[in-house]
Amino acid sequence: MSATDSPERSRPAQRQVEIAEHVLQHGSVSATELAEMFHVSLMTIHRDLDELERQGVVRKFRGGVSAQPSSVFESNVSFRLRAAREEKLALARQARALIEPGMAVMLDDSTTTLEVARLLEDDAGPLTVITNFLETIKLLSGVRGVRLLALGGEYYPTHDSFLGVPCVEAIEALRVDLLFASTSAVSGGYAYHQEQEIVLVKRAMIRAAQRSVLMVDHTKLGRAALHRLAPLREFDLVITDAKAPEETLSEMREHGVRYDIA
Structure with missing residues (x-):
């Protein structure tokens, strides 16, 4: 999966969908890597990860994030509609x-x-x-x-x-x-x-x-x-x-x- 810095891609909801997809595909990833991938600040990535963790999609750990075993992303219709x-x-x-x-x-x-x-x-x-x-x-x-x-x-x-x-x-x-x-x-x-x-x-x-x-x-x-x-x-x-x-x-x-x- 690749990210671009187009206006559509920079919207938080769409970016969070793509972050969730990437984490599910790779199991775990660092916040720094995600910031570079999506051309946004580390602070922005942490806000995205906080929201994804709140929804039960990912689990944050020191310096990174991993997919929840339940793979909520694959069940949640609001995410699936945008993917x-x-x-x-x-x-x-x-x-x-x-x-x-x-x-x-x-x-x-x-x-x-x-x-x-x-x-x-x-x-x-x-x-x-x-x-x-x-x-x-x-x-x-x-x-x-x-x-x-x-x-x-x-x-x-x-x-x-x-x-x-x-x-x-x-x-x-x-x-x-x-x-x-x-x-x-x-x-x-x-x-x-x-x-x-x-x-x-x-x-x-x-x-x-x-x-x-x-x-x-x-x-x-x-x-x-x-x-x-x-x-x-x-x-x-x-x-x-x-x-x-x-x-x-x-x-x-x-x-x-x-x-x-x-």
Whole structure:
């Protein structure tokens, strides 16, 4: 990850997202290194780190910072909404081409599939969309031509979505043409996620879909999380972006995984 000193990058909220991503990728880093990377003062970096520590994303120690074992960043929707926006949009455009009028399409609670929903706002045609993500529900609630089914369950504010047994049971009563899903980590031919509640819902979604598509930008490749979600070969297609490392793509080919580059 690289930093620039453009006005957009210098905004504290965006800078904190990038700091969190960098710390998660490297495990720990010094405050001095971060100050040099983002072209800001050491005092500014410490303010950023104080805010990230307050939110439970990182843990400060003398002279530096490390990632919290819980990887709150990967769960917190406010962070995920700002991360890898360009890559997510590229994946969404690729995914949108797979959607045909009359389909029943399920979208999980990822900010990646939220970008797919944004592309349905205009001229979606007759379409049924099923989701447990409140942001997607609000986005599509007034879109002409979209029949919207909201999956219930227990509301989790951190994810801004509905999870738990009621959500799984609602999914199990459905059969959809196409599922678009994302996850926090991919490695060794498997998709992973750090939270079991999310894993259970995503597995139910895979079972409910005739075809399933996994959308993962390059920042999620070559990483692992606590819970194994599913083998990549269970997805009919994996969509990633042009920055995906060749090592990971080669690994996918070895496991017989079909993938497209957005």
